[in-house]
Amino acid sequence: MVLQEASLLRHFFLPQDDTGGHTHSATLEGVPSGWRSSVMRDMAWLLNAPDLVTLGNIPGRPSLATLGLQSSADIDAWLHCQQDALHHLPLRELRHARMGHYHERLWHYLLDHAPGTRLLARNVRIFAQRNTRGELDMLYRTCQNPTPIHLEVAIKFYLGLPDGPGAADSQSRWIGPGGFDSLDIKRYHMQHRQLPLSTTADARRALRHWLTPRDSLANNGPEPVAIAHQMAMPGILYYPWHADLPPPEGATPEHRRGIWCHASDWPALAASLAPDTLATWLTKPHWLAPPPLEQWHSLAEIVEQTHLYADQKQTGPKRWPQQLMCYTPADDQTTRIFIVPNQWPTHIPLPAPP
Numbered sequence: 001m002v003l004q005e006a007s008l009l010r011h012f013f014l015p016q017d018d019t020g021g022h023t024h025s026a027t028l029e030g031v032p033s034g035w036r037s038s039v040m041r042d043m044a045w046l047l048n049a050p051d052l053v054t055l056g057n058i059p060g061r062p063s064l065a066t067l068g069l070q071s072s073a074d075i076d077a078w079l080h081c082q083q084d085a086l087h088h089l090p091l092r093e094l095r096h097a098r099m100g101h102y103h104e105r106l107w108h109y110l111l112d113h114a115p116g117t118r119l120l121a122r123n124v125r126i127f128a129q130r131n132t133r134g135e136l137d138m139l140y141r142t143c144q145n146p147t148p149i150h151l152e153v154a155i156k157f158y159l160g161l162p163d164g165p166g167a168a169d170s171q172s173r174w175i176g177p178g179g180f181d182s183l184d185i186k187r188y189h190m191q192h193r194q195l196p197l198s199t200t201a202d203a204r205r206a207l208r209h210w211l212t213p214r215d216s217l218a219n220n221g222p223e224p225v226a227i228a229h230q231m232a233m234p235g236i237l238y239y240p241w242h243a244d245l246p247p248p249e250g251a252t253p254e255h256r257r258g259i260w261c262h263a264s265d266w267p268a269l270a271a272s273l274a275p276d277t278l279a280t281w282l283t284k285p286h287w288l289a290p291p292p293l294e295q296w297h298s299l300a301e302i303v304e305q306t307h308l309y310a311d312q313k314q315t316g317p318k319r320w321p322q323q324l325m326c327y328t329p330a331d332d333q334t335t336r337i338f339i340v341p342n343q344w345p346t347h348i349p350l351p352a353p354p
Contacts, residue, residue: 045289048313049234053250061232068116102285105157109139149228150198156235162243171248172351177321188352258336
């Protein structure tokens with residue numbers, strides 16, 4: 001667990017290229033297409049990304065107002081102020097980071113450098129005797145309120161099943177591309193395990209030890225003040241191309257959407273797209289922001305690549321499932337598409353406990 005160690009955070013934020021100017025007027029998913037730095041683009045995407053679902057009475061992601069970035073002009077100015085610092089940070093660890101870890105690092109940096117917030121602690125391990133009970137993703141506070149806020153974050157990409165467990169709007173029908181996770185399971189884990197952890201006596205002892213007196217949790221002081229809780233879960237919900245499916249229960253109205261199809265349906269789906277459509281493969285951990293426009297290719301080229309990979313029977317450089325993004329210049333709109341094997345899913349996670 002690290003408190004206010006900016007030197008360690010710096011290991012995760014070097015852009016691949018120099019941050020360029022706005023070479024194109026398009027803004028895709030809240031990201032100016034002329035920005036070349038992948039991390040700057042992902043940070044801009046994160047600032048504009050809504051949560052996938054609500055979680056009862058638990059507040060969602062920190063708002064732009066809370067961060068002190070009320071307008072698009074504020075976001076643009078803040079990101080440009082960060083570019084020199086981001087440019088001189090080492091990239092090695094970032095390139096090999098898991099997407100979930102990478103997403104966490106974006107939040108660490110954001111909360112520690114945004115005008116309206118301060119990062120208090122990250123990755124706080126909670127022990128009961130010698131056993132680890134769990135870990136708190138991060139604690140932060142706002143400039144206006146000293147109350148510590150326990151924030152749990154997750155970046156999720158779920159595909160909806162037209163046939164599956166539960167009702168049509170059941171969260172258990174939304175599963176990860178690997179088939180090992182579901183929105184239902186993640187929601188349950190977040191609501192009943194991750195967020196309540198900070199309310200336990202073991203957590204309060206750990207927080208009293210780590211947080212300084214000015215953070216209202218002195219080592220030898222009184223019982224700490226109540227800790228607020230928040231959840232941030234941006235990502236994409238991919239709807240089936242071949243069937244209708246309603247949003248899952250609890251989905252936010254503004255959640256980001258994509259579509260998924262089986263490999264055998266991809267040619268027909270591609271044929272339904274506009275002739276001038278551009279497309280690009282998305283690779284981890286950069287599943288967040290759309291890439292710069294010079295990294296896009298004609299849709300015909302992408303379709304040909306998928307035929308080549310299919311002929312290699314899963315042994316080529318691209319194995320299914322694969323995610324790509326399409327862009328139509330006429331309306332500056334993006335469409336995310338997951339292409340999965342024809343036999344997908346081979347297994348479906350069991351629903352979470354009631």
